[in-house]
Amino acid sequence: MIHIQHDDFDAGIEIESLRSIGSHIGAVVSFVGSVREFSDVRELIALELEHYPKMTQKSLESIAAEAKSRWDVEAVKIIHRVGRLLPSDRIVFVGIASRHRSEAFLACEFVIDVLKTQAPFWKKECLSSGDQWVDAKQSDDKKSLRWEK
Amino acid sequence: MIHIQHDDFDAGIEIESLRSIGSHIGAVVSFVGSVREFSDVRELIALELEHYPKMTQKSLESIAAEAKSRWDVEAVKIIHRVGRLLPSDRIVFVGIASRHRSEAFLACEFVIDVLKTQAPFWKKECLSSGDQWVDAKQSDDKKSLRWEK
Amino acid sequence: MKIKICYFAKIREQLDVSEEQLIFPDACDNTERLLEFLQARGERWSQVFSSDQKVLKAVNHEIVSEKCALNDGDEVAFFPPVTGG
Amino acid sequence: MKIKICYFAKIREQLDVSEEQLIFPDACDNTERLLEFLQARGERWSQVFSSDQKVLKAVNHEIVSEKCALNDGDEVAFFPPVTGG
Numbered sequence: 001m002i003h004i005q006h007d008d009f010d011a012g013i014e015i016e017s018l019r020s021i022g023s024h025i026g027a028v029v030s031f032v033g034s035v036r037e038f039s040d041v042r043e044l045i046a047l048e049l050e051h052y053p054k055m056t057q058k059s060l061e062s063i064a065a066e067a068k069s070r071w072d073v074e075a076v077k078i079i080h081r082v083g084r085l086l087p088s089d090r091i092v093f094v095g096i097a098s099r100h101r102s103e104a105f106l107a108c109e110f111v112i113d114v115l116k117t118q119a120p121f122w123k124k125e126c127l128s129s130g131d132q133w134v135d136a137k138q139s140d141d142k143k144s145l146r147w148e149k
Numbered sequence: 150m151i152h153i154q155h156d157d158f159d160a161g162i163e164i165e166s167l168r169s170i171g172s173h174i175g176a177v178v179s180f181v182g183s184v185r186e187f188s189d190v191r192e193l194i195a196l197e198l199e200h201y202p203k204m205t206q207k208s209l210e211s212i213a214a215e216a217k218s219r220w221d222v223e224a225v226k227i228i229h230r231v232g233r234l235l236p237s238d239r240i241v242f243v244g245i246a247s248r249h250r251s252e253a254f255l256a257c258e259f260v261i262d263v264l265k266t267q268a269p270f271w272k273k274e275c276l277s278s279g280d281q282w283v284d285a286k287q288s289d290d291k292k293s294l295r296w297e298k
Numbered sequence: 299m300k301i302k303i304c305y306f307a308k309i310r311e312q313l314d315v316s317e318e319q320l321i322f323p324d325a326c327d328n329t330e331r332l333l334e335f336l337q338a339r340g341e342r343w344s345q346v347f348s349s350d351q352k353v354l355k356a357v358n359h360e361i362v363s364e365k366c367a368l369n370d371g372d373e374v375a376f377f378p379p380v381t382g383g
Numbered sequence: 384m385k386i387k388i389c390y391f392a393k394i395r396e397q398l399d400v401s402e403e404q405l406i407f408p409d410a411c412d413n414t415e416r417l418l419e420f421l422q423a424r425g426e427r428w429s430q431v432f433s434s435d436q437k438v439l440k441a442v443n444h445e446i447v448s449e450k451c452a453l454n455d456g457d458e459v460a461f462f463p464p465v466t467g468g
Contacts, residue, residue: 010161011160011161011164011165011177011179012159012160012161012162012164012165013161015160015161015179015181016160016161019181019183019237019239020237023183023184023185023186023236023237024185024186025183025185025237026182026183026185027180027181027182027183028160028180028181028183029178029179029180029257030160030164030178030179030181031176031177031178031250031253031254032164032168032176032177032179033175033176033250033468034168034172034174034175034176034177035172036172036173036174036175036248037172037173049467050391050392051467052389052391052441052444052460052462054444054458055441055444055445055460058444058445059444080467080468087172088168088169088172088174090168091467091468092467092468099185101180101182101258101261102258102292104180105180105254105257105258108178108254109250109251109254112250112468115467115468116465116466116467116468117464117465118446118465119465119467119468120391120441120460120462120465120467121465121466121467121468122391122392122393122462122463122465122466122467123466123467124392133392133393133463133466134466135464135466136437136463136464136465136466137466143251182383198382199306199307200382201304201306201356201359201375201377203359203373204356204359204360204375207359207360208359229382229383240382240383241382241383261383264382264383265380265381265382265383266379266380267361267380268380268382268383269306269356269375269377269380269382270380270381270382270383271306271307271308271377271378271380271381271382272381272382273307282307282308282378282381283381284379284381285352285378285379285380285381286381
């Protein structure tokens with residue numbers, strides 16, 4: 001259940017689809033990431049999301065599979081948008097369906113943390129002052145490292 | 150942003166409403182809890198959710214306020230249904246809007262963990278063999294205790 | 299002093315009462331005294347309030363775990379461990 | 384042997400190439416040799432691949448951090464640390 005797409009998504013529909021897996025699903029935990037506007041110094045006009053098409057699907061599938069192997073969860077859904085996005089646009093959805101909530105929280109945070117350091121997406125900010133590639137954040141590396149066994 | 154209601158809710162609308170707080174919101178983490186059917190021994194016909202009306206709102210408001218005081222989150226939304234629910238029905242929504250994701254994950258799990266041991270709701274299962282009050286789970290006590298300072 | 303008492307869930311069913319107004323001697327001004335008073339009502343009451351069954355109490359809509367002072371007009375509630383969410 | 388090389392994001396812009404087919408001597412059968420080969424192309428290339436700038440590589444769509452053997456038909460990609468999500 002991996003989708004890489006230009007189109008927008010509807011988190012409500014995704015959550016319902018995860019819930020509808022069966023009446024043994026007690027918990028759905030989801031994460032929706034949005035394009036943040038930088039209010040202080042610079043003005044964000046748009047975000048360009050580049051990816052490596054032949055690798056992206058495989059990379060997200062492997063992260064989802066790892067989440068399912070580590071925790072007792074029933075389903076992992078990942079949607080990641082690519083192309084040109086505007087401030088406040090949805091970028092990414094991660095949804096986990098499970099019997100119990102703890103596993104869903106862990107798996108959801110794991111997926112987004114690892115996606116941020118492993119999946120081949122790159123953000124370029126279109127600012128009023130010109131374009132600029134986003135630098136990887138050390139804090140993201142740290143969050144991802146927490147999950148290393 | 151606390152609602153105790155008989156009516157159903159729409160997680161998608163809630164997430165959008167949390168996102169629309171502003172373009173500084175980078176993350177919305179949400180939890181949707183559903184009525185689980187017990188496939189093995191007994192058949193669940195319905196769940197009756199009783200609560201203590203004068204205390205419930207106050208109790209959830211205090212949990213939400215505690216979450217906001219502990220983590221840098223912008224908004225906490227809690228919806229809890231009461232009355233008669235059927236298998237697979239939605240019971241509870243917890244949604245957190247924040248600039249960054251880690252805080253949203255922590256606050257969301259905190260709210261649902263503490264709600265499960267502090268908020269005055271009681272579940273009664275209507276089974277084919279008769280009605281039965283649900284016993285509190287030790288595992289829920291443990292999860293809630295993790296958050297004690 | 300006048301105390302309102304509410305009972306919920308299994309406790310409400312066991313005692314077959316959901317709420318009552320109680321005129322309570324002024325000297326009996328804490329939850330411990332109130333519990334003794336209720337237990338003295340008979341076997342059903344003493345069983346509910348002194349058995350192994352865990353009973354939580356709230357005073358004016360806040361859960362209290364220790365002995366708690368009571369004042370005229372207070373609302374006390376007794377209920378089993380909560381199971382929402 | 385024939386290797387396909389892809390460049391992404393900032394690396395792609397710095398080198399001004401998004402992909403190329405490379406006929407590579409059979410003896411040069413690992414990513415370290417390939418890097419040396421690319422660096423020898425000129426200043427711009429040696430800067431990108433030997434500067435402080437972090438460059439990740441993937442062989443056949445899997446990120447590899449160590450030296451990695453290459454075979455005919457492999458696809459190698461170079462890109463900066465990822466910033467999705």
